[in-house]
Amino acid sequence: MGFPGTWMTESESMVYRVVPKCACSTIGQIMYYSDHGAFFDGDIHDASKGVHKWAQDHSQGPISANVKAHTSFAFTCVRNPYTRILSSFFDKICGIQRNGRRYRNNLVPMLVQKYGVEVGGADGSDDFDQIKSFRRFLLFVRDTIRFRKPMDPDIHWSAMSGHISTFIVNGGRYDRIFWTERFNDGMQSVLDAVETPHPVDLSAIPRFNESEGHGPKRAHPVEDYFDDLSMHLMYEIYHRDFRLFRYDFETPGNKMPVGEIDLDEVHAKLGE
Template identity: 70%
Template sequence: MGFPGTWMTQSNSVAYRVIPKCACSTIGQIMYYSDHGEFFDGDVHDATSGIHKWGIEESKQNIIDRMRAQDTYTFTCVRNPYTRILSSFFDKICGIQRNGNYYRGNMVPKLIAQYGIENTGDFDQIKSFRRFLLFARDTIRFRRPMDPDIHWSSTSGHASTLIVNGGRYNKIITTENFKEGMKDVMKNVDAKHELDIDTMPRFNESEGHGPKRAHPVADYFDDLSIHLVYEIYKRDFDMFGYDWQDPSRKEPIKEIDLDMVHAVLGD
C-alpha cells in the first residue's frame, strides 16, 4: 500500500499525513514556505513540484525510505468529528467546486434523489444535513450506494495507513488548537525559512464553495444524529479525545496518547 496521503518537504525536514477537512491546505502551505520562503501560488493540493507527495511518482521512494527509517519528523492533524462531517456537507454536497461543477460529478444529484437532500436556495440546512448523515453512515458502514469518500472517512482510518506501513508519528495536533500545535511541530523542524504562525495567512481552499452555516453546530445534531456520529466515528472519539456526547464541545477533553494511537491503529 505504501504511504498514501503523505506529503514531505523537499529538504526531508518534515513529513505530514494529509487528513481531509483538517487544515490540510494551511499545513501544506507552511511546509512549502519552510523550504522556499514563499507560499505556493494557488491551491497547494495542485502543486506538482516544490514538495514531495505520494501522488507524485518521483517522490514515492524518498517517502518510503524516510517513513520506514523514521528519521524525518512526522505529524498529522485531526478534528472534532462533529465539525468535520458538517464541513464536508457544506463544502462537498452544497458547494460548487473550483471546476464549476458539483463534487464528483453525478454523485450529488444522485444522493439528492435517493436521500431527499436539498442543497440550494433557502433550504432547511438541519433537515438536509441529517439526511446526508444517513448517506455518510451508509457509505462507511455498508459501502452503499458507494464507497466512503475521503472527506468523511474516519480520521483514524486515514492516520492508520502510515503506521500500518511502517511509519511513526512524532506529533498529532488538532485543528482546534492549530497555532499552538503547528508552533510545536516547527520547533522540531530544521526549516530553511522561518514562518510566524500567528501572523501568516489562513488558507481554506474550500471556503466559499457552499452556503454559510446558519446555526450553531449543536443544532444540527439531535439525539439520533449524535448516536449516528458515534456509530460512525467511535474510534476517532476514542483515539483523539473528543466528547461524543456534546456536539457543542469543540475542543478535545483529553490529551492524545501517541503510544495508544500507534498500538491501536497499527494493529
Template identity: 75%
Template sequence: MGFPGTWMTESKSVVYRVVPKCACSTIGQIMYFSDHGHFYDGDIHDAREGIHKWAQDESQSAIMDAVRSKGTFAFTCVRNPYTRILSSFFDKICGVQRNGQRYRGSLIPQLAQQYGIEVEGDFDQIAMFRRFLLFARDTIRFRKPMDPDIHWSAQAGHVSTFVANGGHYGRIFWTEKFDEGMQDVLNSIHVKVPVDLASIPRFNESEGHGPRRAHPVEDFFDDLAKHLIWEIYKRDFELFRYDFENPGNPMPLGEIDLDEVHRRLAG
C-alpha cells in the same frame, strides 16, 4: 500499500499525513513556505513540484526512505468529528467547486437525491444535513451506494495507514489548537526558511464553496444523529479525545496518547 496521503518537504525536514478537512491546505502551504520562502501560487493540493507527495511516482522512494528510517519527524492534524462532518456537508454536498461543477460531477447529486437531499435555494439545513449523515453512514459502514469519500471517512482510517505501513508520528495535534500544535512541530524540525505562524494566513480552499451554516453546531445533532456519529466515528472520539456527549463543545477533553494511537492503529 505504501503511504497514501503523505506529503514531505523537498528538504525532507518533515513528513505530514494529510487528513482531509483538517487544515491541510494551511499545513501544506506552511511546509512549502519553509522550503522556498514563499507560498505556492494556487491550491497546494494542485502542486506538482516543490513538495513531495505520495501520489507523485517520483516522490514515493524519497517518502518511503524518510518514513521507514524514522529519521524525519512525522505529524498529522485532526478535527472534532462533529464540525468536520458539517464542513464536508456544506463544502462537498451543498457547494460548487473551483471548477464550477458539483463535487465529483453528477455522482454525488444523483446519490444524494436517493436520500431526499435537496440543497438548492433556501433549504432546511438541519433536515438536509441529517439526511446526508445517513448517506455518509451508509457509505462508510456498507460501502453503498458508493465507497466512502475521503472527506467524511473516519480520521482514524486516514491516520492508520501511515502507522500500519511502518510510520511513526512524533506529533498529532488538533485544528482547534492549531497554532500551538503547528508550533510544536516547527520547534521539532530544522527548516530552511523560518516560519512566523502569527503572520501565516489561513488557506481555507473550501471557503465560499457552499452556503454559510445558519445554526449552532449542536442544533444539527439530535439523538439519532448522535447515534449515527458514534457509529462511524467512535475511534475518532476515543483516540483524539473529543467530547461526544456535547456537540457544541469543539475542544478536546484530554491529551492524545501517541502510544495508544500507534498500538490501536498498527493492525
C-alpha cells in the same frame, strides 16, 4: 500499499500525513514556504512540484525511505468529528467546487434523488432546511462507510483514524498529532522540533481555507444539527476518532478536546 496521503518537504525537514478537512491546505502551504520562502501560487493540493507527495511517482521513493527509517519529524492534524462532517456537507455537497462544477459530478443528483437531500438550488444560494438535509446526508455517510453503498466512502468523510492508520500499518510512526482547534500551538510545536531552510513566523501565516465560500454558510449552532439519532450515527461511524483524539461525543456544541492525545495508544490501536 505504501504511504498514501503523505507529504514531505523537499528538504526532508518534516513528513505530514494529510487528513482531509483538518487544516491541510494551511499545513501544506507552511511546508512549501519553509522550503522555498514563498507560498505556492494556488491551491497547494494542485502543486506538482516543490513538495513531495505520495501521489507523485517521483516522490514515492524518497517518502518511503524517509518514513521507514523515521528520518524526519512526522505529524498529522485532527478535528472534532462533528464540525468536520458539517464542513464536508457544506463544502462538498452544497458547494460549487473550484472547477465550477458539483463535487464528483453525479454525487449530488444521486443524494437528491435517493436520500431527499436539498443543497440550495443549482448554485447553493437558495434557502433550504439545512438541518433536515444534513441529517439525510449523514444517513448516506453511514451507508457508504458501513455498507460501501451506494458508493465507497469519500476521503472527506471517512474516519480520521482510517487515514491516520495507513501510515502506522505500513511502518511509519508519528511524533506529534495535534488539533485544528489549537492549531497555532500544535503547528508551532512541530516547527520548534525541526530545522527548515526558511524560518516560519506562524503569527504571519494566513489561513488557506480553500473550501471557504464554496457553499452556503452554516445557519445554526453545531448542536442543532445533531439529534439523538444523528449522534447515534456519529458514534457508529466515528467512535474511534472521538476516543483516540479526545473529543467530547456527548456534547456536539463543544468543539474543543477534553484530554491529551496518547501517541502510544494511537499507535497500538491503529497499528493492529
